[in-house]
Amino acid sequence: MIVNCQNISKSYGGIQAVESVSFDVEEGNIFGFLGPDGSGKTTLFRILTTLLLPDNGSARIDGFDVVKDFRKVRNIIGYMPGRFSLYSDLSIEENLDFFATVFGTTLKENYHLIRDIYVQIEPFKKRLAGRLSGGMKQKLALSCALIHQPKLLVLDEPTTGVDAVSRKEFWDLLIGLKEKGITIIISTPYMDEAGMCDQVALMQKGKILSCDKPDEIIRKDGQQLYSLKAENIYQLLKDLRKYPETDTVFPFGQDLHYTSKEKDPDLEKLKSYLKERGHEKLVLAAITPGIEDVFMHLMEKENPLNEKL
Amino acid sequence: MKTILYIVQKEFLQIARDKFLRAAIIMVPIVQMLVLVYAATFEMKNIKIHFVDQDHSQASGELIHKFSASPFFVAVDPSEDVWTGEENLKEDRADVVCVIPSGFSEAIGTGNSTGIQLLINAINGTKAELSYVYCQAVIGDFSNRILAEKSMMAGMGGIETRPRHWYNPELNYKIFMAPGILVILVTIIGWMLTGMNLVKEKERGTLEQLNVTPIHKYQFIAGKLIPFLLIGLFDLTFGLGLARLLFNVPVEGSLVVLFTFATIYLVAILGIGLFISTISNTQQQVMFVSFFFVMIFVLMSGLFTPVDNMPEWGQKINIINPMAYFIRVIRMVLLKGSGFADIQRELIAISIFAVSTNALAIWRYRKTV
Incomplete structure (x- = not known):
C-alpha cells in the first residue's frame, strides 16, 4: 500500500472542504477521484503533497507522514497542480533542467522515464513554455513532475480544458507510466475517464460517497x-x-x-x-x-x- | 549550495528574458542621475526682486546695483509705491520685494542705523528661506563696506567672517545630492525587483510547483536574494560612474568601505522586499505597501532636509530607517573620506537590519499554502 489516508479533514473558515476522508492506494494503481468542482479534490491533493496541513487525520505516503516527514514525501512524489505552474518565460528544456537540478538529478539520468512523453514535445524544446498549446503544456508539466523518478504521481485535473484527442493521448501516457510501476492519483470531472482507473472514489462536498473498482461501484x-x-x-x-x-x-x-x-x-x-x-x-x-x-x-x-x- | 546556484541561474535567465527589467536596470540609473540630481538641487538662481526705492540716493542706487550684479537676482521693473510690489508678489511676478525707505542714505551718512524692508513670498518655505539668506548676504556685504569705509575714517577695525565649506568647498549641491540619489536608486531597484519577483511566482502558481520540491526555505530566499543583490551593486557602480562623469563627484574614501556597506545595506533592503512579498498575494499589494514605506524612508532619510532639523521623534524614527544610515555613510565616504572606523555605528545598525529582515522573510515564507 503506497498511500494510506485516514480521516483527513480540512476546513477553511467554517467551510468544510474535506470531511473525514479515508482511502488506500495500492502500488502501481491508477486511483481516480471523481467529483464536481468544489468537492474537495484539490484540497485533498494539497494535503497529500504536503502543501496544506490537515486539521485532523493522517496520511502516509510510502510510509512517510505527510506532516512530519514532509521533506521525504516531497522527494518521492511528483505533483502537477490543476493550473499550469511552470515558468512560462523559460523554454521546455530550461524548465526540465531546472526541476531536474532542484531534485538533484539531470534530464539525462531519467530520460528513460519521460522519453515517451518528451519525444512528443522535444522538437519544440527551445520554445518558451508560455507559447505552447494546452496539450503540450500538459505533457511538459507531466515530464517535469516525473523528472526525479517519483514513486507517486499526483495529478490534479490534468485533462480539464484539454481537447478530446489530447485527453486520449494523455491517458495513454498514464497507462504507460502505470506499466513502469508508478502509482498515480488523478482527479477529474470527466466521468468517462473513470473507467481507465483501477480504483475510483466518488467525491462530493468533501466526502467520499463510494470508493471501489469502477465495475464494483456500479x-x-x-x-x-x-x-x-x-x-x-x-x-x-x-x-x-x-x-x-x-x-x-x-x-x-x-x-x-x-x-x-x-x-x-x-x-x-x-x-x-x-x-x-x-x-x-x-x-x-x-x-x-x-x-x-x-x-x-x-x-x-x-x-x-x-x-x- | 548547488541548489542556490540553480535558482540564481534560473532567475538571471528570466531577468535576461524580461525586456522591461533589462531596460529598467540600465535606464533607471541614467534617468535618476540626469533628471533627479538637477531637479533636486537647492541652488537658486534668478530670484525675481522688485525694488521700491523711496530714497533715490546714491546709496540706494549702489545697493540696487549690488543686487543686480549678483547671479542670484534678477531685478523686475521697480516702482515708487509698495502697493505695486505687493501686487507683483501676489501675481508671482516677484519673489522678493525690497523696500528702501526715504532717508536711507541720510541715515548712513550721519552714521545712524537704518532699515530695509524685505517682503518674501513664502509659499515655498525652502525657497523663501534661501532667498532671505541670499538677500542678507548682499545687504550684509553692503553694510560691511559702509562700516569699513566709516571705520577707516575713524580708524577702527571690524570683525569679518570668512566661511570655508569643508568637504564641499564650493557648496556644490550636485555633489551633495548625487550620492543621496544613488541610495534611492539602489533601494528602489533592489526593493521593488525582489518584492515583485516572489509575488509574481505566487500569482502565476509557479510557487506551488516549487514548494513540492525539496528546496529548503533558506535556499529559496538566498536564491531570490543573490541575483538582485548583484543587480543592485551593478547599478550602484553604474550610477557612481555616471555621478563621477557628470558631476565630478569626489571619491575621497575607499570604495571597499562603500561597497561593503552597500552590500549589507542591499541585503537588508532585499530582505524587506522579500518579506513584503511573502505576506502579499498580488503585485498590487506589494506595490502599495512598498510605495508607502519607500516614501516615508526617502522623506525622512535626510536626503532633502538635514536629519538634525527634524523634531526629536523624527530623529528617533530614523533609527529604523535603513536609508538614513546609507545616505549618511555614502556622503561620509565619498565626500569626507571616512573609513570603517568612522562608520562603525552605521555598519552595526545595518547589519542588524540585514539579519532581521531576512530572518523575518524566511520565517514568513511558507512552503504550505
Whole structure:
C-alpha cells in the first residue's frame, strides 16, 4: 500500500472542504477521484503533497507522514497542480533542467522515464513554455513532475480544458507510466475517464460517497436503470419527479435516466401514467448504468430532488 | 549550495528574458542621475526682486546695483509705491520685494542705523528661506563696506567672517545630492525587483510547483536574494560612474568601505522586499505597501532636509530607517573620506537590519499554502 489516508479533514473558515476522508492506494494503481468542482479534490491533493496541513487525520505516503516527514514525501512524489505552474518565460528544456537540478538529478539520468512523453514535445524544446498549446503544456508539466523518478504521481485535473484527442493521448501516457510501476492519483470531472482507473472514489462536498473498482461501484449500486425519451423532455422530467415510485431521475444527454424505488417496477403502469399526461413518442428501455449514473444516483440520494438541471 | 546556484541561474535567465527589467536596470540609473540630481538641487538662481526705492540716493542706487550684479537676482521693473510690489508678489511676478525707505542714505551718512524692508513670498518655505539668506548676504556685504569705509575714517577695525565649506568647498549641491540619489536608486531597484519577483511566482502558481520540491526555505530566499543583490551593486557602480562623469563627484574614501556597506545595506533592503512579498498575494499589494514605506524612508532619510532639523521623534524614527544610515555613510565616504572606523555605528545598525529582515522573510515564507 503506497498511500494510506485516514480521516483527513480540512476546513477553511467554517467551510468544510474535506470531511473525514479515508482511502488506500495500492502500488502501481491508477486511483481516480471523481467529483464536481468544489468537492474537495484539490484540497485533498494539497494535503497529500504536503502543501496544506490537515486539521485532523493522517496520511502516509510510502510510509512517510505527510506532516512530519514532509521533506521525504516531497522527494518521492511528483505533483502537477490543476493550473499550469511552470515558468512560462523559460523554454521546455530550461524548465526540465531546472526541476531536474532542484531534485538533484539531470534530464539525462531519467530520460528513460519521460522519453515517451518528451519525444512528443522535444522538437519544440527551445520554445518558451508560455507559447505552447494546452496539450503540450500538459505533457511538459507531466515530464517535469516525473523528472526525479517519483514513486507517486499526483495529478490534479490534468485533462480539464484539454481537447478530446489530447485527453486520449494523455491517458495513454498514464497507462504507460502505470506499466513502469508508478502509482498515480488523478482527479477529474470527466466521468468517462473513470473507467481507465483501477480504483475510483466518488467525491462530493468533501466526502467520499463510494470508493471501489469502477465495475464494483456500479455493481454495488445495483439499481436497474431505464432510459426514457419523449417529445417534451422537460415536462417528462417534471412528471417523473411527481411519480410516487420514482427514486431518481436526471437528464443524461438527450435522454432521461430513471431508477425506481421498487425492486421490480411495473413499467406498464409507468407508461400509462405518462400517457395520461399527454406524452407522445414515449421510448422506454432498460440499460446498463455507467459510472456517471451511479454518481448521479448517489448524489441525488445525498441531496434528494436535486433541482439543479 | 548547488541548489542556490540553480535558482540564481534560473532567475538571471528570466531577468535576461524580461525586456522591461533589462531596460529598467540600465535606464533607471541614467534617468535618476540626469533628471533627479538637477531637479533636486537647492541652488537658486534668478530670484525675481522688485525694488521700491523711496530714497533715490546714491546709496540706494549702489545697493540696487549690488543686487543686480549678483547671479542670484534678477531685478523686475521697480516702482515708487509698495502697493505695486505687493501686487507683483501676489501675481508671482516677484519673489522678493525690497523696500528702501526715504532717508536711507541720510541715515548712513550721519552714521545712524537704518532699515530695509524685505517682503518674501513664502509659499515655498525652502525657497523663501534661501532667498532671505541670499538677500542678507548682499545687504550684509553692503553694510560691511559702509562700516569699513566709516571705520577707516575713524580708524577702527571690524570683525569679518570668512566661511570655508569643508568637504564641499564650493557648496556644490550636485555633489551633495548625487550620492543621496544613488541610495534611492539602489533601494528602489533592489526593493521593488525582489518584492515583485516572489509575488509574481505566487500569482502565476509557479510557487506551488516549487514548494513540492525539496528546496529548503533558506535556499529559496538566498536564491531570490543573490541575483538582485548583484543587480543592485551593478547599478550602484553604474550610477557612481555616471555621478563621477557628470558631476565630478569626489571619491575621497575607499570604495571597499562603500561597497561593503552597500552590500549589507542591499541585503537588508532585499530582505524587506522579500518579506513584503511573502505576506502579499498580488503585485498590487506589494506595490502599495512598498510605495508607502519607500516614501516615508526617502522623506525622512535626510536626503532633502538635514536629519538634525527634524523634531526629536523624527530623529528617533530614523533609527529604523535603513536609508538614513546609507545616505549618511555614502556622503561620509565619498565626500569626507571616512573609513570603517568612522562608520562603525552605521555598519552595526545595518547589519542588524540585514539579519532581521531576512530572518523575518524566511520565517514568513511558507512552503504550505
